[in-house]
Amino acid sequence: MARSSYRLPKIPEMTVRRLSVYSRCLRELEEDGVKTISSQELAERFNLNSAQVRKDLAYFGEFGVRGIGYYVAGLRAELQKILGLDREWPVALVGFGNLGSALFNYRGFGRQGFRIAAIFDDDPAKVGRDVDGVPVFAVVDMAREVRARSIQIAILAVPAEGAQPVTDALVAAGIKAVLNFAPSRLRVPRDVRLKDVDLSIELETLSFYLAKSGR
Amino acid sequence: MARSSYRLPKIPEMTVRRLSVYSRCLRELEEDGVKTISSQELAERFNLNSAQVRKDLAYFGEFGVRGIGYYVAGLRAELQKILGLDREWPVALVGFGNLGSALFNYRGFGRQGFRIAAIFDDDPAKVGRDVDGVPVFAVVDMAREVRARSIQIAILAVPAEGAQPVTDALVAAGIKAVLNFAPSRLRVPRDVRLKDVDLSIELETLSFYLAKSGR
């Protein structure tokens, strides 16, 4: 833990996001039978600078070949490993209302090794059911079920009011990362990763630009 | 248009996002009966720097009172106006599959004046229906219906394959902003605002940090 951290020069969040984008692009290239790609070509696809692509990759090793570029399959495998996508991550879905069931049905997550392994909700009509093979538990059983399934990642889709207590329970159950869709400011211990996804903010920034041109 | 742009010193995207966060916070404060708030207090709620809060606001005017801070109700009204949240925005929802209907049922959007005014989908089983009072049209009728309703914002929730042609049709229909949930790189004219929301990337950055601590 502390052992490896002296090696890594702390990675900018934007670099990690771009790695994720590169990784997806490389999969498409591989499917199309492309063997190698230069930082220049990769950059052009996303309106980035080629130096940025090289720098992003160089944080993690020397993956390229001078005069050639990067081998698509090899680089993709490296990125999958770096991003932790070379294995399956069981995920807890907490809250099975409108947004929760929407996220459950959204197939995008499954493609990259994230698998919803348990659903938690306090609605008695839902608890005990089984949705496409995934069991629905009461929130009170969260600690037990999260531990039993070695779940480290939770997707939080509960109303704003309940978000903090549920998060505390998740943390107590050993969750290490939370993807939060509840529009509320959450407190988590330093060793727990919290990522807020606020769909309203996205719309509001759009209306800012529309309102501006109308001013 | 060009008239107003010499006044505004181009606003950083992160500033706009923070305005949106401030605005929501101010609503809560107003509900709680708080009359004034200092940049320091506001900053503490989001782990920001007070100078940053003041700078964000100062892009748009002098809203504070020295020695006092900001009047909650007044500042909130200003931010609503700046963000274009002082009016209603009719929105088109394009794609009514899993994610689309999820977003439709997600009540978060409605709260701030965004109202889904039309749904578009090519599934004949859906076209012609009426969901909670919102009509479902075929994509072929998009231009007509978008214009009839003066819709400027579209939420795009179609599969990756169809995303670009649908976007072209939206642009042709006069759409000025697209919130894209399809995992594909879209091309739009310069005057159309495009915002990608990629839920998978959020999960992948989380697994990066989990994978890292395991290395």
Add this chain to the structure above:
DNA sequence: TAGATTGTTAATCGATTAACAATC
């Protein structure tokens, strides 16, 4: 007035980009 807090300038920090020696 004394205390508090703004709006703004200048300093700092970090991320992006240009440039180029190394090397396939």
Add this chain to the structure above:
DNA sequence: TAGATTGTTAATCGATTAACAATC
């Protein structure tokens, strides 16, 4: 070898933060 492209250093750019005169 000649041409291409990497990995990396140095320059640039932009955003965050500290500091403080202005002023309620």
